[in-house]
Amino acid sequence: MRSRSIPMREVHVWELPVRIYHWINALCIVALCITGYIIGEPLAFMKGTEAYFNYWFGTVRFIHFVAAFLFFFNFIFRIYWGFAGNEFARWYNFIPLKRSQWKEIMDVIRVDILQITHKRIDSIGHNSLASLIYFVTFLFFLVQCLTGFGMYAAMSTSFLPKMFAWVVPMLGGDMNVRQLHHIFMWGFILFALVHMYLVFYHDYIERRGVTSSMIGGWKFIEEDVVDRHKPEAGKKS
Amino acid sequence: MEKRPTFYEEVTDSGVPRRDFLKFCTAMAALLGLESSGVGQIVKALETKPRLPVIWFHFQECTCCSESFIRSSHPEVADIVLNKISLDYQETLMAASGVNAEEAYKAVMEKFPGEYLVMVEGSIPTEDEAYCCIGGRSAYQILEEAVKNCKAVVAWGNCASAGCVQAASPNPTGAKPVHKVISGKPVINVQGCPPIADVMVGVVVHLLTFDRIPQLDGLGRPKSFYSRRVHDTCYRRANFDAGLFVESFDDEGAKKGYCLYKMGCKGPVTYNSCGIIKWNDGVSYPIQSGHGCIGCSEAGFWDNGPFYEHLPSVAGFGIETNADKIGLGLGVLTAAGIAGHAIVTNVRKHKEIMNEQEEGSSSEKTKEI
Amino acid sequence: MAERIVIDPITRIEGHLRVEIEVNNGVITDAFSAGTMVRGIEAILKGRDPRDAWAFVGRVCGVCTSTHSLTSVRTVENALGIVAPPNAELIRNLMANALYIHDHVVHFYVLHALDWVDVVSCLKADPAETSRIAQSISPWPKSSVGYFSDVQTKIKKFVESGQLGIFANGYWGHSAYKLPAEVNLLAVAHYLEALEWQKEIVKVHTIFGGKNPHPNYLVGGVPCSINIDEANAVNAERLAFVGQLFLDAKTFVDQVYIPDLLAIASFYKSDWGAIGGGLSNYLSFGDFPSNGYNNPESFKIPRGVILNRDLSKVHEVKAEDQDQIQEYINNSWYEYSKGDQVGLHPWEGETKLKYTGPKPPYEHLDFGQKYSWVKTPRWKGLPMEVGPLSRMLVGYASGRQDIKDVVDSTLKALDVPVTALFSTLGRTAARGLETKLTCDWALEFYQQLLANIKNGDTRTMNNEKWEPESWPKLAKGIGMVEAPRGALSHFIVIEDKKIGNYQLVVPTTWNSSPRDPKGQRSAYEESLIGTPIADPKNPLEVLRTIHSFDPCLACAVH
Numbered sequence A: 001m002r003s004r005s006i007p008m009r010e011v012h013v014w015e016l017p018v019r020i021y022h023w024i025n026a027l028c029i030v031a032l033c034i035t036g037y038i039i040g041e042p043l044a045f046m047k048g049t050e051a052y053f054n055y056w057f058g059t060v061r062f063i064h065f066v067a068a069f070l071f072f073f074n075f076i077f078r079i080y081w082g083f084a085g086n087e088f089a090r091w092y093n094f095i096p097l098k099r100s101q102w103k104e105i106m107d108v109i110r111v112d113i114l115q116i117t118h119k120r121i122d123s124i125g126h127n128s129l130a131s132l133i134y135f136v137t138f139l140f141f142l143v144q145c146l147t148g149f150g151m152y153a154a155m156s157t158s159f160l161p162k163m164f165a166w167v168v169p170m171l172g173g174d175m176n177v178r179q180l181h182h183i184f185m186w187g188f189i190l191f192a193l194v195h196m197y198l199v200f201y202h203d204y205i206e207r208r209g210v211t212s213s214m215i216g217g218w219k220f221i222e223e224d225v226v227d228r229h230k231p232e233a234g235k236k237s
Numbered sequence B: 001m002e003k004r005p006t007f008y009e010e011v012t013d014s015g016v017p018r019r020d021f022l023k024f025c026t027a028m029a030a031l032l033g034l035e036s037s038g039v040g041q042i043v044k045a046l047e048t049k050p051r052l053p054v055i056w057f058h059f060q061e062c063t064c065c066s067e068s069f070i071r072s073s074h075p076e077v078a079d080i081v082l083n084k085i086s087l088d089y090q091e092t093l094m095a096a097s098g099v100n101a102e103e104a105y106k107a108v109m110e111k112f113p114g115e116y117l118v119m120v121e122g123s124i125p126t127e128d129e130a131y132c133c134i135g136g137r138s139a140y141q142i143l144e145e146a147v148k149n150c151k152a153v154v155a156w157g158n159c160a161s162a163g164c165v166q167a168a169s170p171n172p173t174g175a176k177p178v179h180k181v182i183s184g185k186p187v188i189n190v191q192g193c194p195p196i197a198d199v200m201v202g203v204v205v206h207l208l209t210f211d212r213i214p215q216l217d218g219l220g221r222p223k224s225f226y227s228r229r230v231h232d233t234c235y236r237r238a239n240f241d242a243g244l245f246v247e248s249f250d251d252e253g254a255k256k257g258y259c260l261y262k263m264g265c266k267g268p269v270t271y272n273s274c275g276i277i278k279w280n281d282g283v284s285y286p287i288q289s290g291h292g293c294i295g296c297s298e299a300g301f302w303d304n305g306p307f308y309e310h311l312p313s314v315a316g317f318g319i320e321t322n323a324d325k326i327g328l329g330l331g332v333l334t335a336a337g338i339a340g341h342a343i344v345t346n347v348r349k350h351k352e353i354m355n356e357q358e359e360g361s362s363s364e365k366t367k368e369i
Numbered sequence C: 001m002a003e004r005i006v007i008d009p010i011t012r013i014e015g016h017l018r019v020e021i022e023v024n025n026g027v028i029t030d031a032f033s034a035g036t037m038v039r040g041i042e043a044i045l046k047g048r049d050p051r052d053a054w055a056f057v058g059r060v061c062g063v064c065t066s067t068h069s070l071t072s073v074r075t076v077e078n079a080l081g082i083v084a085p086p087n088a089e090l091i092r093n094l095m096a097n098a099l100y101i102h103d104h105v106v107h108f109y110v111l112h113a114l115d116w117v118d119v120v121s122c123l124k125a126d127p128a129e130t131s132r133i134a135q136s137i138s139p140w141p142k143s144s145v146g147y148f149s150d151v152q153t154k155i156k157k158f159v160e161s162g163q164l165g166i167f168a169n170g171y172w173g174h175s176a177y178k179l180p181a182e183v184n185l186l187a188v189a190h191y192l193e194a195l196e197w198q199k200e201i202v203k204v205h206t207i208f209g210g211k212n213p214h215p216n217y218l219v220g221g222v223p224c225s226i227n228i229d230e231a232n233a234v235n236a237e238r239l240a241f242v243g244q245l246f247l248d249a250k251t252f253v254d255q256v257y258i259p260d261l262l263a264i265a266s267f268y269k270s271d272w273g274a275i276g277g278g279l280s281n282y283l284s285f286g287d288f289p290s291n292g293y294n295n296p297e298s299f300k301i302p303r304g305v306i307l308n309r310d311l312s313k314v315h316e317v318k319a320e321d322q323d324q325i326q327e328y329i330n331n332s333w334y335e336y337s338k339g340d341q342v343g344l345h346p347w348e349g350e351t352k353l354k355y356t357g358p359k360p361p362y363e364h365l366d367f368g369q370k371y372s373w374v375k376t377p378r379w380k381g382l383p384m385e386v387g388p389l390s391r392m393l394v395g396y397a398s399g400r401q402d403i404k405d406v407v408d409s410t411l412k413a414l415d416v417p418v419t420a421l422f423s424t425l426g427r428t429a430a431r432g433l434e435t436k437l438t439c440d441w442a443l444e445f446y447q448q449l450l451a452n453i454k455n456g457d458t459r460t461m462n463n464e465k466w467e468p469e470s471w472p473k474l475a476k477g478i479g480m481v482e483a484p485r486g487a488l489s490h491f492i493v494i495e496d497k498k499i500g501n502y503q504l505v506v507p508t509t510w511n512s513s514p515r516d517p518k519g520q521r522s523a524y525e526e527s528l529i530g531t532p533i534a535d536p537k538n539p540l541e542v543l544r545t546i547h548s549f550d551p552c553l554a555c556a557v558h
């Protein structure tokens, strides 16, 4: 395969805090989905023994709760970073209030999802559709934290979970909360599947080094795009 | 027969002279930090204040709340009915029938405005008022009139607190709990189907002893009995934490008293005192007798079935379908979508690479579009 | 001149019953009974998991709690071909026996006694004489002069307080009360004792089913496991507890209930042994299998029908026969897709509410048209009385020795002919007699259970068809039980692993229903005809007969 003739420029897109956030988040979610699934559907691998000798299910739940706290504070940090971070991390990316964002969303659907036209998408950070999806996942995070801590409030005396004690009565009882929490797990699993696929997809199609960008922070962006959208961004390097 | 004894009458009847009664009032006034003029107030209050009159209605119900009530062991029901409250209307127990019965509660409403308690067993139909009539009047008409001047309402059981079985989908009669049809009065939801006998009398004793509404949780249930999940006080909890589960009824685990979580136990989502107070004078409770909790003190628990599954089935998908099955289905669809998309992508990319090799640069090509 | 009297609410029953009577020259010439509350539980059951049905139908009634649950698991098992293991059958029997004992004792003292016993009159009693009577009829230890005078003082204080509570506005002093003051005092003392005692026997439910009211049941068996080497299961302590509860129950029934029943009956037998007979057809589904539910010959109470009070023949009952059991709605507030005049076998039964009565508040129901939420069941087109009297009669006519013995000895003790059974008093007496029998049966079942466990059989569950995958696409089942109030049947159609149709035909439905298309009255209405009413303002006599059936309207309508 030949290399591109068009000049590319390295752009530092993801700051270190975003990258750390991302991987903590990803790990937590994987851990939470696995432990959560087990909590919902415990394995049957023990019989004929005494409770006294075992605590495996308690441990699974413990991991879930530890990961939950980590996930929660990590999420809080990301909310803050949406105000403090660089332009690619900021909240205005995520909420499509501008016409141009909606236009890009339509473009992405046509180019990347349906593949009915060929066109380069010019975004440097997330494209607008991705941003919107991430925004929705942030809402999922919120719901999962509310329902999770809502349930946790009943088994805790610490102030943080207690602050969520209102969730259960609002949703009419623990069963509803639990069911919601469980259903949303599937939202995360589906998101992760599609998300990882799309990361690789974009890397393959756009060849901007998206996959490694969440590790090193750098993307390779076409010079004309950088010049048009963000001349100073590339220069920082 | 007409008049009820006041505190004064009761004290003097038992042989205490009026002088001592007045002394007692003065002492009370001092205790409450009242001026000497306040003594008169207390004297008056005690001379005229009757014992707590109670009207107990039955609407759409099964009378298991009354049945549970008479199972109480501390205090026993005879003690409550004869000595603690004045149960002036209670269809299951009262001697009078027909108009004589109706007169009994009307008299309470007339004579003790603002002082009596209304206790309700059963839900109120709203689809058509004629779904529940007593003496030719509808449940709603009776209740509305009775609560107008009551002190507070005690909603017995899941029926009066949340609508219970008759409110389960499709709720053919539009059954509603008390707090959804009346307003402006405190409602104590004594949950359960039925509530535990000693919890019921516990609430009554609380009202009498402390003369105030007990602290309620977000769903109107007295915290003293409903602040803990069955799961948190379940004696099988150690088996839960150890991951030792009953896998089918009467299996080896069942015979050893393992946790019933996988048999659908709703203890983890149910707030009640079953694990602590237990049932019928502490003899047992559902889990101790081998069946999972079905969540009978929670609103809407009937529609959280099937009872033997951990997760409720999702409405519209049939009894066997829960969130996991739907999730897995969507997961498979997504994976299929991804695979399809990947194939299309590869075909396209392959073309692009071929084009690049022929024409030079792919970016020039894309720019043309 | 005909006078129309309304009694609504009928109290000291379960649920919402309205009775309107027409009195001509001091005698009831027509009567209408109406159930005035509906919940639509049959409609709610549609589409649910058949294994959950026991819990839903259990909530039909908290008074005969557990009886619908038992019927339901039998129904589902019948549909799916599941046979519960013997221990499960025995435990179910024990629970049903405990229910009988509880329900009948509570009925007699708390719900029925005040129709015969004048509470206020007991104040005039001489406690010494009461004590003498008590000791002459029973060895029950609470019978000293001091005991009865304490009770009397308690009641005196209560009455004088003016706070009559549940006793307010009763028919005290009514001319139909016939007991001497001393017997009234005895009965009032036992009223209070019964109230205190009744909470004990239900512990049988708590031990096996975790709670009461509304203990847990299970399709395929019972939820509790037996393990005599484990604290977490039914073990020697739990079993001993059950045994003790039944022994104590037997003592209470033999030494308190039965002597009181006979004492009171002896004062009322001359008139009330001839009033309130009503229908002359009696239906029993039979119950208490001693060798499996699928083996009706082993039932302690036999199955069968008696027509026209002819005790020489017992007719066979087949609930699955489409012509035997049918329900009509010509006078009930429902709609059938085939019109209002047809009768439907419950497998084809429909429950669609359609109220057409007067808008509340109303003075009278219009008996020219539909007037009740109770449907009208018929056996081969005939109205049937169900309940303890029917059971004792079918048992008697079938020649069951234990049943014959208690019936005959009671008739002899009261010195009344067998026809005295067809009456209000007969109904009340039959309930007492069967309670006595039940205590003995329970102790038998208890011994059988112990023997099984001793022989190493501890199974309480049959898991074979637990998973819905093992069920056929379409299945139909019937469950029959003798509930405390009479013959109870549930009918299920299971379609695609869900409930396609579920119908309950309940004892009080048989007894309290409105008229059928032929104009035939059901038991309540029929039994009131001809009853003398001394004082239309205080129709105590109506309560006597109606209460003798132990009405349960939540059951009847569901």
Ligand code: HEM
Pocket (backbone or CB within 6 Å): A028, A029, A032, A033, A035, A036, A037, A039, A040, A041, A061, A064, A065, A068, A069, A071, A072, A144, A145, A147, A148, A149, A151, A152, A178, A181, A182, A184, A185, A186, A188, B268, B311
């Ligand atoms: C990506 C995020 C998360 C996922 C996918 C997830 C998933 C799950 C799942 C599937 C269950 C089992 C529910 C059931 O069927 O019973 C569960 C239980 C639970 N989760 Fe989460 N969860 C997440 C985050 C959280 C958070 C942030 C909290 C906050 C404390 C939390 C607290 C809980 C609690 C308390 C339970 C119930 C555990 C028990 O009572 O045994 N979860 N979770």
Ligand code: HEM
Pocket (backbone or CB within 6 Å): A018, A022, A025, A026, A027, A029, A030, A078, A089, A125, A126, A127, A130, A134, A137, A188, A191, A192, A195, A196, A199, A210, A211, A212, A213, A214
């Ligand atoms: C192999 C695994 C993963 C890789 C290579 C990866 C890579 C990336 C990359 C490159 C981005 C930026 C996307 C863009 O520019 O549009 C991103 C964003 C994101 N990823 Fe992942 N990801 C992975 C797994 C996950 C997982 C498992 C989750 C959680 C379910 C996750 C959640 C997110 C979120 C929420 C963002 C938005 C980040 C933000 O701006 O705050 N990722 N990921």
Ligand code: NFV
Pocket (backbone or CB within 6 Å): C014, C060, C061, C062, C063, C064, C065, C067, C068, C483, C484, C485, C486, C488, C506, C507, C508, C509, C551, C552, C554, C555, C556
């Ligand atoms: N009728 C009736 Fe029941 C009974 N016994 C049940 O089937 O009372 Ni509630």
Ligand code: SF4
Pocket (backbone or CB within 6 Å): B061, B062, B063, B064, B065, B121, B122, B156, B157, B158, B159, B160, B164, B165, B192, B193, B194, B195, C059, C062
């Ligand atoms: S809450 Fe349950 S127990 Fe109480 S009346 Fe309703 S159905 Fe019966």
Ligand code: SF4
Pocket (backbone or CB within 6 Å): B230, B231, B232, B234, B235, B236, B237, B238, B240, B258, B259, B260, B261, B265, B266, B267, B268, B287, B292, B293
């Ligand atoms: S049996 Fe139920 S309540 Fe008890 S520990 Fe297990 S899940 Fe919790």
Ligand code: F3S
Pocket (backbone or CB within 6 Å): B192, B193, B230, B270, B271, B272, B274, B285, B286, B287, B292, B293, B294, B295, B296, B297, C211
């Ligand atoms: S079913 Fe009800 S009785 Fe207790 S254990 Fe559960 S809350």
Ligand SMILES: [Mg+2]
Pocket (backbone or CB within 6 Å): C042, C375, C503, C504, C505, C506, C557, C558
């Ligand atoms: Mg029916």
